[in-house]
Amino acid sequence: MKHFIPLSVPNLRGNELNYLTDAINKEWVSTGGTYIARFETELAHYLKVYSAVACQSGTAGLHLALILAGVEKDHEVIVPTLTFIASANPVKYCHASPIFMDCDNSLCMDMAKLKMFCQRECNFLDNKLINKTTGKQIKAVVVVHVFGNMADMPAVMDIAKKYNLIVIEDATEALGTYYLEGPYQGKYAGTIGDIGVYSFNGNKIITTGGGGMIVSSSREILKRAKYLSTQAKDDAVNFFHNEVGYNYRLTNLQAALGVAQLEQLEHFISVKKENYERYKRNINGKINGIEILDFREDIRPNYWFYSLYIMNLDKYTRRKIIDKLAEGNIQTRPVWGLIHEQKPYLLDQAYKIEKAPEYHRRIVNLPCSSNLSASSVYKVINTIKSIS
Numbered sequence: 001m002k003h004f005i006p007l008s009v010p011n012l013r014g015n016e017l018n019y020l021t022d023a024i025n026k027e028w029v030s031t032g033g034t035y036i037a038r039f040e041t042e043l044a045h046y047l048k049v050y051s052a053v054a055c056q057s058g059t060a061g062l063h064l065a066l067i068l069a070g071v072e073k074d075h076e077v078i079v080p081t082l083t084f085i086a087s088a089n090p091v092k093y094c095h096a097s098p099i100f101m102d103c104d105n106s107l108c109m110d111m112a113k114l115k116m117f118c119q120r121e122c123n124f125l126d127n128k129l130i131n132k133t134t135g136k137q138i139k140a141v142v143v144v145h146v147f148g149n150m151a152d153m154p155a156v157m158d159i160a161k162k163y164n165l166i167v168i169e170d171a172t173e174a175l176g177t178y179y180l181e182g183p184y185q186g187k188y189a190g191t192i193g194d195i196g197v198y199s200f201n202g203n204k205i206i207t208t209g210g211g212g213m214i215v216s217s218s219r220e221i222l223k224r225a226k227y228l229s230t231q232a233k234d235d236a237v238n239f240f241h242n243e244v245g246y247n248y249r250l251t252n253l254q255a256a257l258g259v260a261q262l263e264q265l266e267h268f269i270s271v272k273k274e275n276y277e278r279y280k281r282n283i284n285g286k287i288n289g290i291e292i293l294d295f296r297e298d299i300r301p302n303y304w305f306y307s308l309y310i311m312n313l314d315k316y317t318r319r320k321i322i323d324k325l326a327e328g329n330i331q332t333r334p335v336w337g338l339i340h341e342q343k344p345y346l347l348d349q350a351y352k353i354e355k356a357p358e359y360h361r362r363i364v365n366l367p368c369s370s371n372l373s374a375s376s377v378y379k380v381i382n383t384i385k386s387i388s
């Protein structure tokens with residue numbers, strides 16, 4: 001049996017079992033317990049923000065972020081089409097509608113098109129951005145830091161300021177990515193917009209099995225995030241609730257994993273960087289017709305996912321590469337199906353989507369786990385070389 005090389009799997013060889021055992025020994029397993037506060041404090045410290053609120057998943061975090069942004073029925077929210085569907089679904093949970101934006105060469109939202117859309121397709125009246133097509137107010141924009149790259153934050157922050165939009169950063173894939181230069185030098189993905197959300201799902205750079213974290217520049221927003229995620233309890237003794245809340249809190253068991261994983265985050269990033277460079281050295285300029293895509297130059301990415309880009313579609317197709325690697329027991333993945341083409345979203349507006357379908361056709365994600373060995377990387381490369 002050939003050794004299986006998975007796409008992206010958890011790496012639990014630090015203090016995970018110790019902390020988990022401690023939580024179980026103390027019999028704090030649910031939404032109370034010291035690991036939750038510790039995980040929040042330690043992640044906030046890492047991100048250089050004053051605090052953070054842990055929640056059940058990235059999706060739950062994005063749902064809360066939209067509620068906190070004031071998104072309600074009949075509002076609209078701009079989201080990218082090239083992303084995982086959980087970036088868009090929470091817009092529908094709020095009974096609002098998404099407007100889909102194209103990507104640029106970073107795979108993140110095309111900010112030139114975003115600007116053009118706001119200028120040409122909307123009216124700005126009474127400090128509200130109104131979509132000319134639907135007559136509805138656009139309340140927020142969700143930017144996704146795709147595969148650990150960074151969306152163009154200076155551009156989106158400028159646009160948002162001009163048109164009174166709330167910026168929600170879907171940083172679920174980009175924990176650890178930060179700017180090396182520019183106006184946001186030293187700032188981490190997720191900490192620049194109004195609200196940022198991280199995910200600790202099993203395939204993310206660190207995992208708690210399932211989990212998420214919300215950060216914000218506003219203390220008021222964070223306070224409300226915690227309140228809404230814990231059933232909007234206004235009086236814990238008498239059970240008074242003044243709003244409809246959610247059971248969106250992280251558990252102490254998950255947080256125990258989170259604390260242990262966070263200790264290893266920088267190590268995971270360094271392994272991912274080495275493997276990324278290994279792929280790049282041996283593919284770019286060495287194998288005709290394909291290349292590994294770059295991350296943005298002005299950042300330190302977290303190197304979460306590696307994108308193999310097919311330049312020559314006569315020589316390679318996505319199917320051919322995926323099938324050939326699968327024969328070698330190597331797991332890969334095509335980039336997500338574009339959201340504006342998914343059944344629940346067919347009636348929603350999509351603006352000049354041109355680049356996303358091209359990237360969709362041409363990208364295959366290669367194995368990138370933080371415990372991937374150099375020899376496995378060479379095996380992947382050699383299998384790709386054997387495709388004719």
Ligand SMILES: *Cc1c(COP(=O)(O)O)cnc(C)c1O
Nearest residue numbers: 057058059084086087172199201
């Ligand atoms: C993983 C992911 C999410 C959702 O996070 P969960 O913790 O799985 O709910 C949202 N958006 C993107 C871009 C993701 O990759």
